[in-house]
Amino acid sequence: MTPGGDPRPSREQAALRPGDSRILEQYLSHLRIERGLSANTLAAYRRDLTRYLSHLAHAEIDPVAVDPQVLSAWLQALRTGADGGSALSAASAARSLAAVRGLHSFLDAERVSTTGDPARLVPTPSLPSRLPHPLAIDQVEALLEAAGRPGTGRDSAQRALRDRALLELLYGIGARISEATGLDLDDVDREQRSALLRGKGDKQRVVPVGRFALEALDAYLTRGRPALAARGTGTPAVFLGSRGTRLTRQAAWQVVRRAAEAAEPALTEPISPHTLRHSYATHLLHGGADVRSVQELLGHASVTTTQLYTQVTVDSLRETHASAHPRAQRGA
Secondary structure, eight states: OOTTSOSSOOHHHHTSOHHHHHHHHHHHHHHHHTSOOOHHHHHHHHHHHHHHHHHHHHTTOOGGGOOHHHHHHHHHHHHHTTTSSOOOOHHHHHHHHHHHHHHHHHHHHTTOOSSOOGGGGSOOOOOOOOOOOOOOHHHHHHHHHHHTSOOSSTTHHHHHHHHHHHHHHHHHHOOOHHHHHTOBGGGEETTTTEEEEEOGGGOEEEEEOOHHHHHHHHHHHHHTHHHHHTTSSOOOBSSBOTTSSBOOHHHHHHHHHHHHHHHTTSOOSOOOHHHHHHHHHHHHHHTTOOHHHHHHHHTOSSHHHHHHHHHHHHHHHHHHHHHHOTTOSTTO
């Protein structure tokens, strides 16, 4: 397995020049060892950088000799698909540019670049303002109720208990989907009403677990998990799939999607696991929590990321004020 977590090289990666492949592997090893990035993040870096290095190889340009003009032309090719790949949105192109910035900064720090760090002179594509769309509390309740509704087929009752517990945790502790599926039995302390989460870069944090989430988790661990675990080989994972192995992120996504479909028409917008995390943060701020506390609960490295949710709260309060206050209407 490669350092980026992929079991085999892609067709584009196999076509890289030997020197470019060495640069890629050295940088990914740096990210894994020095910065502690997760396998999923490394895989994303690998995809973006493989496309970039393939573009340079086709143009017969050495990565250590790239200048800002080359980078700007590549960025334009990304947006249009002229490099042979699919055309990318501004957000996806910005993500790719971030990966390339890191690579050139690494080459500059290692003193192998002949042009310094060319990425510093290339502006990031402008992105539209995108605020998270949290669910209303009654929509959250409809989603949770739908998740706990048994369907048909084998283990439907056990899976309903699991699905309800999973969604209760996603909303009740604001966990990322990878943090929830990565939970082990020893990570949950029911006496202390807390859970140990492993976030990005394998950073750990302890978060409080509320009564509703604990009750749903207890019901699943008592009446749901044992039947699922009987088909496996003794994994310590909290959430199990139908074969008794750890529930994958993809399967957890399907759980949320099925619950959202079953909760219609209460839900009018597409729902993802991150929607519950958005809702968790926004509802905390609505309830009076301070931004720094929410930052710690979410595991954000920077408070700037958390402050995005304060804008959602301000917008909501502005709407409430405009509709409820007698002198808030325009022209009053």
